[in-house]
Amino acid sequence: MSGASADTGQKGGPAPDDEYQGQISSIQQIFAEYDHNGSGKVRVERIPDLIVNLGRDLQVGREVARQLSGSGAVELTTFEEVVQTLKRVEESQDREPDGETTTPLTLLKRLNAYKKQCESNGECAVPVVAEVEEPPTDDVASKADAVDHAEHNQEVCAICLEGLDDCSFSYPCGQGHRLHYPCMLHFLGSILAIPLSDDSPGPLLKQQAREMGTGFKAVAMLETAMQNLQAETRRRLCCPLCRCDWPEEHEISLDSIMVQLRSCRIKMLAKHVGKLEKAVHSVRASYDKRAEIARHRMGYGLAVLDRNLHTASSYLSHRETACGTVLRIFEFLEARHVTSVSACCTAAARHCWVECKLRAPHVKAATVRSATHHIWPQTTRSLLIDPSLRSAVQKGTSGMDVVSFSKWLASAASLLEVNIHAASWEKLDPGAGYLAQSLPIQHLQILDLSHNGLTDAGAHNLAAALTRKRPVRLEVLTLELNYITEVGFASLLSLGKDTGSRIRSWGFRHNQLGDASCKLLAKALDPEAIGAPNRLNVWDLRTNKIGLEGCKALVPVIGYMEVARLGCNPLGDAGGEQLANGLGRSLRILDLRQAELGEAATLALGRKLRDAATLQELLLSGNNIGPAGAQALAEGWAWISSLRHVDLSGNMSIGREGVDLLTDEMPFWQQGPFRLALASIGCEDEGAKKLAAVLRKNPRKGRGWTIELQNNPISSLLKLEISRLLEEDCRPEDIYSARRK
Known part of the structure; x- marks a missing residue:
């Protein structure tokens, strides 16, 4: 003393x-x-x-x-x-006192000093006395003492004064003081955001510090801000416990500090994944799989969600296969709908939803109302409206839906593809005025308005809208199953006349074009007149009542087409002969199914087939081809090495004689792979036997050949034998089992 x-x-x-x-x-x-x-x-x-x-x-x-x-x-x-x-x-x-800054360390020192002074003066708090019937046993008392001891000696964070775990960060002060990972990020961000004494901003802006979060991006932001620290900011970055200065670069490098921060983040994510796996396991264990419960869930889902709005497979452009936990969660949740994906975690929800609307690049909906009310238009790349996807609780489209959808479509500036099928658009929007005004033509490449009842007025409005910005960027135009005549067709042909036009595919199946439209086509897109034969790539003119006059008009241009589909038109023998005169080297697919062709037309086609040297598909099913016509065609396609598919099915006049003539020409066919459709041609067992004999004499194994013989009066054994001669994987026991039957 x-x-x-x-x-x-x-x-x-x-x-x-x-x-x-x-x-x-x-x-x-x-x-x-x-x-x-x-x-x-x-x-x-x-x-x-x-x-x-x-x-x-x-x-x-x-x-x-x-x-x-x-x-x-x-x-x-x-x-x-x-x-x-x-x-x-x-x-x-x-x-x-003046000059001293309040820190968690000084607060702890004051609390400890006050506690010691009270204990030394006998001024302890009045204990709460509880009535206990029996004293605790030694085992219980020892456990309680151990818990109290652990809680009393647990290390706490210098910022939040909460207990530390294995995800804590060791402050580079040399004293072993530790902080929680989020507390460390918040501490560094708040210090770096303080302006300097000359009122100049700190390394970080206050807005950046508030919004940087706790992820890897936050660590990268702090690393960038701490590359060149001012002396004043470095003094502020002292340890919150011992007030030691932030180390110099030669003492502890910034890279090593950031590596420690990132490792703390990885540990935190690992803990979260572990908790998520436990939660999924718990839910899986208690999941009710009874049939009545499943029906209730399905009914509730149909009533609340538009199940066909958007699928997870189309939304997720990339799925990390190395992350097995995510895949198991997706499989368990049956994440076919984006709502299930966004429910997986907060990050997915932020990525999927904007202002209560789905950020969907590829949309598949049953009605335009679904797209308008649920889809964020600015991120949409492709749109498919298909009423066949409609559930039982969904209603059709109304006039108000057309108006709201037009506004939505006008704001979808990034759309590349628009497909509206079977929506009866002409009834709701006569002349397609709203649709034409709202089309986002800046980047639009594919436009498909099939089965909507569009008329010539709608075709004219669409053509005017698509030519507002030149050159036209559209590449595919499909207007199948409508009511367009030669008047509306003429308006649409103006799209192909423009210099720099990119339209390569024109689909007009099942309209009312007629022979006059073929004349307009030949005049508007004549390669010799406009000097651009590549604008005739793909043309689908099936079911348009095209006859002999239309075929005559198409002779100068059909040779420049890559795909010419003229089936389901009354061409006749005369029309077929005219088309045969126009075949050219550009043709890849020639579709003349159900065109009322007979022997005369097929004889002419057989003579001219060698002119189509790059032909890949020849489709002639459902006509009136006889044995002589089949032989002429076989002689013609023997010269085309690029041919891959010939369809002669549905020509009952070929019969056994025609099959014999075809087999006589078969040794000269050197194509591969090659598919020959001979279904429903009246071939019998004798013809099949000769076909098998030719294949045994001229093997085609390993060349990818397929011969289809469905709906012919041929035994199963012969069909299987022909398959065995073409396919290497056909087993002999299959033939024996067929013979026993």
Whole structure:
């Protein structure tokens, strides 16, 4: 004690204990004046006056009285309680000395000092005494002591004062002080966002610090901001516990610090994945698979969600196959709908939804109402409206839906593909005026408005809309199953006349074009006149009542087409002969199915086939081809090495004689792979036997040949034998089993 007295005397003041005892004696003398009837207690309402007499402020006295009153339930209090409360109030109002900054470390030091002083003076808190019937056993007591000991000795974060885990970050101060990973990011971000003394901004903007989050992007942002630190900012980055300076680059490199931050983030993600796996396992264990529950879930889903709005497979352009946990979650959730995908985690929900609308690049919906109400238009790349996807609870399209959809479509500036099928658009929007005005033509490449009842007015409006911006970027135009005549067809042909036009595919199946439209086509897109034969790539003119005059008009241009589909038109032998005169080297697919062709037309085609040297598909099913015509065709396609598919099915006049003539020409066919369709041609067993004999003599194994003989009076054994001669994987036991049958 003498040493302690000497030390305090050198500092120029009495010892803290002597000063404290003197204060207690003076308080006792003043307290005697306010003693209530010698009971050793004082009334609570007189405590402010008592505190003022002690030389304290009136506000302090009122605060002491407030704390001791217990919301008015206490009227008298003891001397010791007044002293203890006064001490607590004064300590809570003490200010820090000048130049000292309040940190979690100084707060902890104050709390520990106050606790030790109370313990040394015997001023411990009054314990809560609980009535216990039996004392705890030694085992229970030891466990409780172990838990208390663990909680008492657990290391806490210097920022939030919560317990630390294995995902904590070691501050580079050299003292081993640790912080939570999110607390460290928040601490660094807030320090870096403080402006400098010359009012210049810090390395980070305040907006960046508030929105940087806790992911890897936040770590990268901090790393960039800390590349070249000012001396003032470096001083602020001292340890929140020991106030040690931020290390220099030669002491601890910034890269090593950022590596530690990223490893903390990886540990946090691993813990979250573990929790997610446990949750999925728990849900899987309690999942109710009863049939009635499944029906209830399905009915509820149909009533709430448009199940056909958008699929997860079309939304997710890339799925990381290495992440098995994500795949298991998707399979368990049956994530065929994006709603299920967005429910997996918050990040997926942020990525999938914008302003309560789905950010979907590829949309497949049953009605335009679904796309309007549920899809964010700015990110849509392709749109398919197909009423066949409609569920039982969905209604059709109305006039108001057309207006709202037109506004939605006008804002979808990134659309590349628009497909609206069987929506009866002409009834809701006569002349397709709303649709034409709202079409996003900046990037549109594919436009398919099939089965909508469009008329010539609609075709004219669409042509005017697509030519607003030149050159026309459209590549595929499909208007099948409508009511377009040569008038509307003439308006649309203007799209192909423009210099730089990119339209390569024209689809007009099942309209009312007639022979006059063929004349317009030949005149508008004549390669010799416009010097651009590549604008005749793909043409589908099936079911348009095209006859002999139309065939005559198409003779100059059909040779420049790559795909010519003229089936389901009454061409006749005369029309077929005319088309045969126009075959050229550009033709890849010639479709003349159900075109009323007979022997004369096929004889002419057989003679001219060698002119189509690059032909790949010859489709002639459903005509009146006889044996002589089949032989002429076989002689003609023997010269075309690129041929891959010939369809003669449905020509019952070919019969056995025609099959014999075809087999005579078969050794000269050197194509491969090659598919020959001979279904429903009247071939019998004798013809099949000769076909098998030719294949045995001229093997075609390993060359990808297929001969189709369905709906012919041929035994199963012969069909299987022909398959065996063409396919290497046909087993002998299959033939034996067929023979037993």
